[in-house]
Amino acid sequence: MKGQKLSRRDFLRLSALGAAGAALAGCRPTPTPTPSAAPTQAPAAPAPAEKVTLTYLVSQGWLFDAEQELGQKFEEQTGIHIDYQVVPSDQYFNLLKTKLNAGEGPDIFGGQSGVTDLIVQYNVEKNAVDLSAEPWAKLEDPLVSAQSTVNGKIYGLTLWATTATTWVINYNKIIFQEYNLSEPETYADFEALCQKLLDNGIQPIYEPISDGWHHVLWFPELGPRYEEVTPGLADQLNANKAKFADNPTMLTVLTQLKEMYDLGFFGENALSDAQADATKAMASGEVAMTLQNLTFSQQVENDYPDMKADTFGQFMMPLADNQVLNINPAGPTKFIYSGSPHIAEAAQYFNFLTQPENMQYLIDHTPTMQTLPFPGVKSKLLPNQQAFLDAHPERGTVYQTAVNYVNPQWMDIGKDLTAMFTGAMTPEDVLASIDSRRAELATAAQDPAWD
Amino acid sequence: MKLQSKYPLSFVLGALVLYLVFFIIPGISGIVYSFTDWSSYRTEVNFVGLDNFRTIFSSGERYLDYISNTLVFVLVTVVLKTVFALALALLLNDAVKHLTHFYRTMIYLPAVLPMLAVALIFRSILNPATGLLNVLLRGVGLDFLALKWLVDPNIALFSVIGVDTWKGVGYIMVILLAGLQAIPKEYYEAAAVDGAGALAKFGHITWPLLTPALIVVTVLNVLYALRVFDIVYVLTNGGPGYATEVLFTAIFKAFGQGRYGLGTAISSILFVVMSGTGYFVIRLMERESVSE
Numbered sequence A: 001m002k003g004q005k006l007s008r009r010d011f012l013r014l015s016a017l018g019a020a021g022a023a024l025a026g027c028r029p030t031p032t033p034t035p036s037a038a039p040t041q042a043p044a045a046p047a048p049a050e051k052v053t054l055t056y057l058v059s060q061g062w063l064f065d066a067e068q069e070l071g072q073k074f075e076e077q078t079g080i081h082i083d084y085q086v087v088p089s090d091q092y093f094n095l096l097k098t099k100l101n102a103g104e105g106p107d108i109f110g111g112q113s114g115v116t117d118l119i120v121q122y123n124v125e126k127n128a129v130d131l132s133a134e135p136w137a138k139l140e141d142p143l144v145s146a147q148s149t150v151n152g153k154i155y156g157l158t159l160w161a162t163t164a165t166t167w168v169i170n171y172n173k174i175i176f177q178e179y180n181l182s183e184p185e186t187y188a189d190f191e192a193l194c195q196k197l198l199d200n201g202i203q204p205i206y207e208p209i210s211d212g213w214h215h216v217l218w219f220p221e222l223g224p225r226y227e228e229v230t231p232g233l234a235d236q237l238n239a240n241k242a243k244f245a246d247n248p249t250m251l252t253v254l255t256q257l258k259e260m261y262d263l264g265f266f267g268e269n270a271l272s273d274a275q276a277d278a279t280k281a282m283a284s285g286e287v288a289m290t291l292q293n294l295t296f297s298q299q300v301e302n303d304y305p306d307m308k309a310d311t312f313g314q315f316m317m318p319l320a321d322n323q324v325l326n327i328n329p330a331g332p333t334k335f336i337y338s339g340s341p342h343i344a345e346a347a348q349y350f351n352f353l354t355q356p357e358n359m360q361y362l363i364d365h366t367p368t369m370q371t372l373p374f375p376g377v378k379s380k381l382l383p384n385q386q387a388f389l390d391a392h393p394e395r396g397t398v399y400q401t402a403v404n405y406v407n408p409q410w411m412d413i414g415k416d417l418t419a420m421f422t423g424a425m426t427p428e429d430v431l432a433s434i435d436s437r438r439a440e441l442a443t444a445a446q447d448p449a450w451d
Numbered sequence B: 001m002k003l004q005s006k007y008p009l010s011f012v013l014g015a016l017v018l019y020l021v022f023f024i025i026p027g028i029s030g031i032v033y034s035f036t037d038w039s040s041y042r043t044e045v046n047f048v049g050l051d052n053f054r055t056i057f058s059s060g061e062r063y064l065d066y067i068s069n070t071l072v073f074v075l076v077t078v079v080l081k082t083v084f085a086l087a088l089a090l091l092l093n094d095a096v097k098h099l100t101h102f103y104r105t106m107i108y109l110p111a112v113l114p115m116l117a118v119a120l121i122f123r124s125i126l127n128p129a130t131g132l133l134n135v136l137l138r139g140v141g142l143d144f145l146a147l148k149w150l151v152d153p154n155i156a157l158f159s160v161i162g163v164d165t166w167k168g169v170g171y172i173m174v175i176l177l178a179g180l181q182a183i184p185k186e187y188y189e190a191a192a193v194d195g196a197g198a199l200a201k202f203g204h205i206t207w208p209l210l211t212p213a214l215i216v217v218t219v220l221n222v223l224y225a226l227r228v229f230d231i232v233y234v235l236t237n238g239g240p241g242y243a244t245e246v247l248f249t250a251i252f253k254a255f256g257q258g259r260y261g262l263g264t265a266i267s268s269i270l271f272v273v274m275s276g277t278g279y280f281v282i283r284l285m286e287r288e289s290v291s292e
Helices: A002-025 A065-078 A089-101 A115-120 A142-146 A173-178 A187-199 A220-229 A233-238 A248-262 A275-283 A296-303 A343-353 A356-365 A383-391 A407-421 A427-444 B010-033 B051-057 B063-095 B100-112 B115-125 B132-139 B156-181 B185-193 B198-226 B230-235 B247-256 B260-291
Strands: A053-059 A081-087 A108-112 A167-172 A203-206 A287-293 A312-315 A325-327 A332-336 A395-397
Touching (some): A053 A089, A065 A356, A081 A089, A089 A108, A089 B247, A108 A115, A187 A248, A220 A233, A220 A325, A220 A395, A248 A407, A248 A427, A275 A287, A275 A296, A287 A296, A296 A312, B010 B260, B063 B156, B063 B247, B115 B132, B156 B230, B185 B198, B247 B260
Antiparallel strands (some): A167 A287, A167 A312
16 A cells, blocks of 8 residues: 555656646747848749748738739749738737737738838837848839838838829719719818718718728828928927927818718718728719729729729818828838848748739739839829829828828827717817827837937 | 645645746736836836836826726626526526526537637627628617617627627536535425525525635636736727727737836736735625625
């Protein structure tokens, strides 16, 4: 008996220590990847012994089918597999920042270009690879590459139709004709026509608030108007010599936006409407207008061939009586994570994408991509879209690009605006909130203007 | 004597070391970090005293609202889950004669489903325009009940509570059912002989003898509800606006922004609240059971 008891005790002792040891053995430190200064040129005939997979973390709406098809072609040519990880837009930045802060970034990640974002949002000097020596870096449109440059180094590749897209109100011309409406140039006219549509049972505007980012556009995209009324405002904001809360035009825009929501112009279900259903809503003929890219009408025709692209016309957002066209030279950009073990392969993928025939493939097979900021590609803007751009030579840069510390707080502004719509915050509160977040971001980035 | 001798310390040493290294030490260092300005933007960490706590409790910020949302969540889910679970357990113990095992399985099933899957599906079901629930309600003519479940700031939190209750009630029911089945039938027979009705039986026999199980269940419910995160994050992400933000979504956001000092400060507050609540609930119910 005694012998049995001892051996059982010993067995339990041994197994307890063994289990503890096994658990601790899992704590072997992983080798920290060293970021290389610049990716080496890929050899002429690569034949990797083991299959390399590149992880590419991207927000919904930034990745198109055409690019995934090119990714497959790339895999056939080089054997490198691209794992596209698409994340819903309202969770993307949280997830990306958590991964970057934890030191576990994906091989390639997407982000919005724009110099403040590069530093504050993504900390590119630490988290991304300098791509200035890549063959495509010199070819990219300088206005566009300037938005992904920090301290003279280019960190990102922007394959987006930044130079040709602008957010404008796309309207159904048939509905407008039916109710004798014309393109408004003042807010008063705009409000009147929305009310007339509502009285006749048509939803005036499709505004997808549920995604968290779309309804924010109305505010910073009117940057050119703020700049027109208060010249030099962007520079003053950047130097911390002015505040959002003190600007009457901005307050007017937010007040008008709140009024549009309260009057029901956004429809019954604005808070749960999604951007993914925008083409469906416009093709249904029950909604008159929506704030979308210049090239949205082609997307509608692509998804619903019965609804032709020329059914839609465009006019600029008339809030605060704006008549200046809003342009954004920044856009969704691809970066290579500095801690990736496959920097050379990722750079290879970028080189592949920027081959003229591949860029043309992207343009030809993506309805919203009308052109790319590189030479040697043929743009596919419709004649009426080109005409729209030509008719509005007066342009300005949108405030999420012209003013620092605005883009990084895009989703937070979205939450504030939703709170404003539901009555939990006033327009003044929203502006004050934007200012205080700018101050937080600036202090965290040790911006000398905020001392 | 040999049977009463304790097991030697070496048995528990392995587990104790692991627990110390992975739970106790990080927990304490977390509380220490909440007094610093640790963030992802700087490499130095400076001691800042109560600054983080001042931020949290200042009226300009929204953290007090997050705390109140969390407390509402705790209160309502504890009451709802316990009441429904107790009702179901009583039914399955006495009233239902056939298929009790089947019902028990079906009621427990939601508890084993992954929370993420449940939340995504309910997000679709509760869509005010196209979701299954509202379509059904409109179909039978109950239009006035087809509310904007997750987008009306007045009811969004209660919609989240509803989904969470649906998921958790089975688990609580199983524990209470075990407690009920441990009560000897002789008590009920004796009470019936004395002329006690159903309500008297419940009040004088069931409730007092079920108190240990109820303590367990309440503590589990409270601690779970204080820590709630994934269901809120997926269903509403704290929205609309800030109407359904709870403490843990605030911690997640703070960490996501790289403001680690602030995040650990909120966690420390949560820790204090959870420890205090757990202690008081146990003391309260122990006192009740002793006095019976």
